[in-house]
Amino acid sequence: MRSHRGGLPFGRFALGAVLVCVPLVLALCGPLLVGGPGPRATSFTLGDGHWLGTDFVGRDVWRQVLLGGRPVVVVALTATALAYLVALPLGLISALTHRTWLEETLMRPLDVLLAVPSLLMILLVASVFSPGTTGLALLVALVNIPDAARIVRAAAADVASRPAVEALRMQGESWWRIAVGHVGRSILRPLAADAGIRLTGVLYLVATAAFLGIGVAPDAADWAVMVDRNRTGLFVQPWAVAVPALLIVALTMGCNLLFDAMLRTERDAVPDIVRDIGRDVMKEPRP
Template sequence: MSVRHPARTARFALGLALVAVPLVLALVGPLFAGEPGPRGASLTLGGEHRLGTDFVGRDVWQQVLHGGRPVVLTALAATALSYLVAVPVGLFGALTHHRWLEEALMRPLDVLLAVPSLLMILLAATVFSPGAVGLALLVALVNVPDAARLVRAAAAEVAARPAVEALRMQGESWWRMAVGYVGRSMVRTLAADAGTRLTGVLYLVATAAFLGVGVAPDAADWAVMVDRNRTGLFVQPWAVVVPALLIVGLTTGTNLLFDAALARGGGRAARPSRRTLPGPRDTGIRTGKEAHL
């Protein structure tokens, strides 16, 4: 019988609510934004615009509906790309028998870790002007070293188990060992890291857009809205507060959802099933009836 945990349920419900609002606005918001109307006076409240106008006189609500898709899609793409590179690199580093090959693979990543992520993005932006795709690639690149080291550390612990050596002795393929056994054993570790990493990627994408990297200065983007309208915060607060709250809600809700999911999975794992409980024969203890047999 499953045991309900009110705190865990409340955490999951809160996380789902915080994530649902910005995700819905980002994915379907542009479908309901409509055609842009005539621009009014900059940084005004009320009137025919429900949330007022932004720094160039555009409707803030329309900009909110249009501005979530670039941030959310870029962050999701960058997170997926970083794992797509980091997981094979980390698994190979943990499972290889050649020490020199592991060093040649992992030490350059340590050098990249010494450089701040935002600094690398800004340096790359001075060489070329990245669009949304370029920004996703840059953010993924700066996340690969840390993700690869985490994967390598988690995989090395699993790779030291006798089961992996037994698979080697049986002549199993590297793919079966790395993905079929080691990879499956570290799913919870990757899931725990994914929530935190997605949060960091969202903030990195938003900060890059805030600094004008990868987006136009007047683009419909939540981070750009915060940057360009911040000087008029006390005149027109909605142009800054609404997109900022959507970004914070998305990042906070993502972490709450991952925490609740991991806690629920851990609770299931902690409860042994009746099939796994040892019987008298398993423990070596015989009952009186068995002794006569």
């Protein structure tokens, strides 16, 4: 169902918005709503005033959920945004340049980074430094830049080889308008699909790093840490694992649905800049 002709698919957009808003609201507002720590109960206790029970060391699960969202969500979203902030210009420049030396200079160092497994690189850096949450976000962004840049370059190179780009160059359009106004808009769909998958991978890396004690304490209030530390009591106290895991899944699924819903209308759309060039060409007198 669509809200109007050419509009967003409302059902998919609404579902994605709900799935994204729930973990985001809990992550951002949860620490403001949490009360005092209260007395600790026996491990994996249900009831006794703990409506989601207690975790493996007797802490209230609901309180840990309210406190644990901000680290994993903020680190994952920040790392994903930083990765694309660097990968987008690198990929666009590499795809649109006619200078081989510039493309090689930009892409070959990224190939070297891509050859090193992401988790291994994080472990190597963490063995020298002791990154906090900011350092973890920068590390995760760094290991995602090479792959993201290659995807941007591959998608942009296909668009850059089309006659429309050459027409824009012949019309004297600026590099910025060609790269962003035409090529950038044309690759939104593959980038949106990649962003959803990449966010899932970033969440996995952040969770793994949290498990290894990188950027967060092993007993910290963190959704990823909660899933790992409470898994041994899954059949005794499932809420300590299910609730944080479902919140992480909801965030990734919601982002995918939102990206897909917002970009469905772009599938057959022709960028305004191309329509403008087409009008100019039609107005030119024929010899």
